Amino acid sequence: MTALKDHIVRRIGAEGPLGVDQYMAEALAHPELGYYMTGDPLGRAGDFVTAPEVSQMFGELIGLWCAHVWTQMDRPPLVHLVELGPGRGTLMADALRAAAGVEGFLSAAEAHLVEISPALQKRQRRSLKVLAVPVSWHQRFAEVPDAPLLVIANEFLDALPIRQFVRLGEDGADGWAERCVGLDDAGEGLAWVDRDGASPTDLPPALADAPEGALIEVSPQRSKIAAELAAAIAARGGGALLIDYGHMISAPGDTLQAVKGHRYHDVLADPGAADVTAHVDFAAIAAAAMQAGARVSGPLTQGAFLTALGIEARAAQLRDGATPRQAGEILEGLKRLIAPAEMGNLFKVMALSNSRQPAPEGFAT
Numbered sequence: 001m002t003a004l005k006d007h008i009v010r011r012i013g014a015e016g017p018l019g020v021d022q023y024m025a026e027a028l029a030h031p032e033l034g035y036y037m038t039g040d041p042l043g044r045a046g047d048f049v050t051a052p053e054v055s056q057m058f059g060e061l062i063g064l065w066c067a068h069v070w071t072q073m074d075r076p077p078l079v080h081l082v083e084l085g086p087g088r089g090t091l092m093a094d095a096l097r098a099a100a101g102v103e104g105f106l107s108a109a110e111a112h113l114v115e116i117s118p119a120l121q122k123r124q125r126r127s128l129k130v131l132a133v134p135v136s137w138h139q140r141f142a143e144v145p146d147a148p149l150l151v152i153a154n155e156f157l158d159a160l161p162i163r164q165f166v167r168l169g170e171d172g173a174d175g176w177a178e179r180c181v182g183l184d185d186a187g188e189g190l191a192w193v194d195r196d197g198a199s200p201t202d203l204p205p206a207l208a209d210a211p212e213g214a215l216i217e218v219s220p221q222r223s224k225i226a227a228e229l230a231a232a233i234a235a236r237g238g239g240a241l242l243i244d245y246g247h248m249i250s251a252p253g254d255t256l257q258a259v260k261g262h263r264y265h266d267v268l269a270d271p272g273a274a275d276v277t278a279h280v281d282f283a284a285i286a287a288a289a290m291q292a293g294a295r296v297s298g299p300l301t302q303g304a305f306l307t308a309l310g311i312e313a314r315a316a317q318l319r320d321g322a323t324p325r326q327a328g329e330i331l332e333g334l335k336r337l338i339a340p341a342e343m344g345n346l347f348k349v350m351a352l353s354n355s356r357q358p359a360p361e362g363f364a365t
């Protein structure tokens with residue numbers, strides 16, 4: 001048993017079952033034992049590979065997207081380039097290298113990284129030490145100082161906790177039970193239990209009529225950050241790019257998953273030693289952001305978005321002068337990022353922007 005599982009079993013013994021949100025918060029962000037607090041899970045030797053680690057083209061195109069939004073804002077002399085959950089800092093490094101080609105952007109930009117993991121903060125410091133822009137770190141988005149904003153969040157929202165509810169049967173009328181993590185019969189291991197009497201808050205209208213037995217997911221924490229970003233962009237100007245695996249329309253279904261060593265893993269088996277995430281409901285994110293005053297563009301599939309930004313031309317440019325082996329890797333990266341059967345369809349991209357600015361690049365109006 002992992003040390004964290006032992007802690008969770010004792011906590012449930014003392015307090016009763018944990019909501020999935022509480023379980024995810026322990027599994028990922030327990031201050032000493034949480035998955036993200038102890039090491040670097042990214043890359044081939046880790047548990048999963050993200051888009052910026054697949055190819056430099058991903059971060060480069062996002063950097064150019066940001067610089068374009070900055071020009072749409074009439075080039076403010078200070079802009080905060082914020083990344084939520086920056087992993088190894090690869091996306092930010094590639095983005096700034098590409099955006100350096102847009103005159104004046106680097107002199108205006110300050111990088112602000114929102115990262116809870118001390119281990120990954122160290123890794124980010126290494127990736128970003130050669131950059132010609134000031135960099136600072138924060139625990140929460142709310143700590144980023146006031147200025148026009150460009151926000152990037154790739155595979156960040158999926159790590160924020162969700163709650164799960166099951167629509168009750170006939171005698172429960174129109175009620176719900178919350179799916180929770182409790183103890184098994186021996187009281188020593190973890191098991192799924194349902195807790196009656198709890199109802200979902202922030203329920204998307206499309207889920208209100210879920211049929212008996214349906215499992216639905218809500219995430220007040222994701223809606224809260226979407227509303228915070230939207231309100232800040234509406235007040236200060238700028239844009240945000242939210243990229244993640246998920247669905248465009250709210251629908252019932254269990255998307256909670258654990259990944260370890262590049263394979264799916266039992267969600268309750270090894271808290272602290274496996275990544276635990278859930279797909280993002282982009283319709284819920286859009287509703288929260290619009291209500292807080294931002295323009296919402298998309299979501300598009302990642303394949304459509306990167307193609308609109310010109311990833312194929314960039315791949316061709318990189319292949320010019322590359323060795324045959326490098327050219328093969330560039331093509332492999334391109335395919336991985338945009339092919340429908342790979343990341344191209346599963347991942348979605350949504351932009352938030354200030355409605356006084358022109359619509360952001362890549363999204364047909």
Ligand SMILES: C[S@@+](CC[C@H](N)C(=O)[O-])C[C@H]1O[C@@H](n2cnc3c(N)ncnc32)[C@H](O)[C@@H]1O
Nearest residue numbers: 036050085086087114115116117120154155159
């Ligand atoms: C799946 S990784 C994605 C990393 C990076 N964006 C990439 O694409 O390679 C999730 C990142 O979010 C960070 N993270 C998770 N929960 C967080 C939270 N509540 N606040 C800030 N960062 C968080 C993790 O430490 C990690 O850097």
